[in-house]
Amino acid sequence: MNTHIRTDEPPLPNDAAQRDDAPHGGDPVLMHPEIAAHWELWSSVVSQAALTRLRHLQERFPELTTAVLSTADGLHIASVGTREETGERLAAINGSLFGVARAEAEIISGGTEPSLSAVVSVSIGQSQLSLLSFVLAPYGQLLLSVSAAGVQVGTVIVQARSAAYELITALGLAGVPG
Secondary structure: OEEEEEOOOOOOOOHHHHOOOOOOOOOOOOOOHHHHHOHHHHHHHHHHHHHHHHHHHHHHOOOEEEEEEEEOOOOEEEEEOOOHHHHHHHHHHHHHHHHHHHHHHHHHOOOOOOOOOOEEEEEEOOEEEEEEEEEEOOOEEEEEEEEEEOOOHHHHHHHHHHHHHHHHHHHOOOOOOO
8 A cells, every 4th residue: 555645735726715814713724613503404505516526526537436525524525436324434534544644744844834735645556545635615624535446646636636626616605604
């Protein structure tokens, strides 16, 4: 198994989501408190929009085996290529994998803050996985994992980043709950 952690990736184009003057006055990495308080309601809305984008990815990338969108703390939002229970398990595992990768990146970087759009890639035989993170107000930090078989890891990273751009466009809100 080969694992690569890249923190030199430029941030995804969600500057509005990463502003320090977030409308709720909090850390943009964190979910807006009103959304967090009503996550059961919001998750179904977000899930449907995200699922549409993940299905687009599945259609244009036939080598895809799974794609999972989750919060950084492992809450499942949407997935394709797997049953919902497995998607929930993968979301939790992705949250843990990202946490470990982020902690290692902080150590390697000498304590400086690594990029929030880090890419973690894992290769096992002919299977490749790319896990990337991005901040999207008002949802906070999200994780997207994409796995595929029979392609190079770079292809999986490109497809995952493309899907992340689509998700940012589809899920980004002009305003957030007050």
